[in-house]
Amino acid sequence: MSLDLLIKNANLADGRTGVDIACEGGRITGVEPGITAEAARTIDADGQLLSPPFIDCHFHMDATLSLGLPRMNESGTLLEGIALWGELKEILTVDAVVERALRYCDLAVSQGLLAIRSHVDVCDDRLTGVEGLLEVREKIAPYIDLQLVAFPQDGLFRSPNAEKNLLRALDMGVDIVGGIPHFERTMEDGARSVKWLCEIAADRGLMVDLHCDETDDPMSRHIETLAYETQRLGLQGRTAGSHLTSMHSMDNYYVSKLLPLMAEAEVHAIANPLINITLQGRHDTYPKRRGQTRVPEMRGYGINVAFGHDCVMDPWYSMGSGDMLEVASMGLHVAQMTSREAMRYAFDCVTTHPAKIMGLEGYGVDTGCKADFVLLQARDTIEAIRLKATRLAVVRAGKVISQTPPRVAALSLPGRPETIDPASYAPRAN
The missing domain is CATH 2.30.40.10 (Urease, subunit C, domain 1)
Incomplete structure (x- = not known):
């Protein structure tokens, strides 16, 4: 044959x-x-x-390639990006979401990126992004695996209709339960949102992926609540904490308690190196915090860590090309993962590790x-x-x-080779 x-x-x-x-x-x-x-x-x-193939398990496809709409993020901060997205949501159309997302997926294929988990905002009562990305998921199914996360961008309890809209989105076919506990009005509301979201996921047999503690505040500790609810509800291996940037500012003693709890609950961690180091530490002068969560320490506890791209040319990040090798490179640099073994681990953070998070069959x-x-x-x-x-x-x-x-x-150099392959610069044994 x-x-x-x-x-x-x-x-x-x-x-x-x-x-x-x-x-x-x-x-x-x-x-x-x-x-x-x-x-x-x-x-x-x-x-x-x-x-x-490369995998991006943390992305925002409803916003991608929208850079400059309706205006630029002049400060480059997370909060101005959220405000800009709020302005864009009011004029968003399904056709625009679909067109930009499909263009991005063309780019993704050219980069060998064949599986993506995208958060989609459910705080727009029209659910424009949800409708658009459900259509995109069907169109690209022959060449990209797309998972969608119901994401209450403006806060599950802070936004008036977010609870209702999140359930509507899940009923429409969105795959995963999302949240943003640190953006609620109080720490108590944040913890309450984690509990509510995990209970919804347990009841429906779904996975959970929360924007968790994407802040410089060391007292933002919703990942602890996520680990607890994961254990309580039997969601081991089905929950992920994305960003986790507050951990770069936490007391070392507290982290020594937190990481074993995450490992015991089998909570996945998703760092987003390009965004984390761009948006965090904005209130610092010097020394300035790096922003990325504690990847080497998580690795030491056996926590499954992946790297995500998060954004490409949108209100939060004006750069990006869908290149997960760029993401891996930034991740290893920021985490100072420069041993040969650690650099190979960084490659796993954009391939096998996110495949485990997404539960991809046959990868x-x-x-x-x-x-x-x-x-x-x-x-x-x-x-x-x-x-x-x-x-x-x-x-x-x-x-x-x-x-x-x-x-x-x-090359046109006397006595030198006519062509150069970049790989030819690798050191050679004498």
Whole structure:
């Protein structure tokens, strides 16, 4: 039987080299050296890295590519971004949400980003974003897995109709329960919102993903409540705390209590390096806090940590390109994760770790997994992060859906090479 696709001589993220990958019927049917079967298409990887696709488990697709609408965020702060989004919501249309989201998904595919979890604001009584992204989820299903989180941006109890609208959104088909406890009017309301949201998720058999403690205030400790409610309601492995930036300002002794509680409850953590270091520490002069949560310490306790992009060209963040390698690079720099092992861990934070958070079936590069992967112009995961490696080929269900030519520079220097591949600068053994 002829294969649909055969990749020859690839390196894998787990360190295996010279491996062939056979694909048939949308699944990987073989991962081993020397596969000789006929294939409709064969690609020689030539020792380049083949990875499972990138995953962004924290994003805001209802706002993406809306930069400058209705005006720019001049201060660059979180609060001005929220205010701007409030202005944009009033003039938002379903067609505009769909058009911008589909454009972003085109970009995502080109970057090898084939699974996204997006929060969608439910504080607009029209539920414009919800309606738009439900349509987008259906349209992109053949090439991107999209999960939607019902997100009460203005506060579950602070916004007049947020409770009702959140339930409406879940009834419409939104996948996950979201919240923002630190944005409620009081700490007590924040804790009460965590309890309410987790009970809704438990009752409906859903996952929970909360914007949790996205603040510099060390007394914002709603992640503790989330860990408790997770244990109380039997939601282990189904809850995630996103951002968790207050932890960078917390007392070390308290954190030494908090992290074991998170680990015991199997609460996932999602840091968003680009946004966290841009929006946090705005009230500091010097020394200025980094803003990102305590990723190395969480890793030490066995907490599953992922990195998210959060925003691309919207009211909160005017940069971004859907490149999860840029996210991983910023994450490892801010966390000072510079050992070889830690840098490989940063790659996992945009691949296998978010796959666990999203509960993706058949993810990976092994026999029986879905034939979804990306071929990178790099020899290993560290080099991929260092170079923000070109996506040579992006494969979904065994079919190439995006290709990019290798990045090669032509030189005109006497006595020097005519072309340069960025990877050629890697140190060589003497």
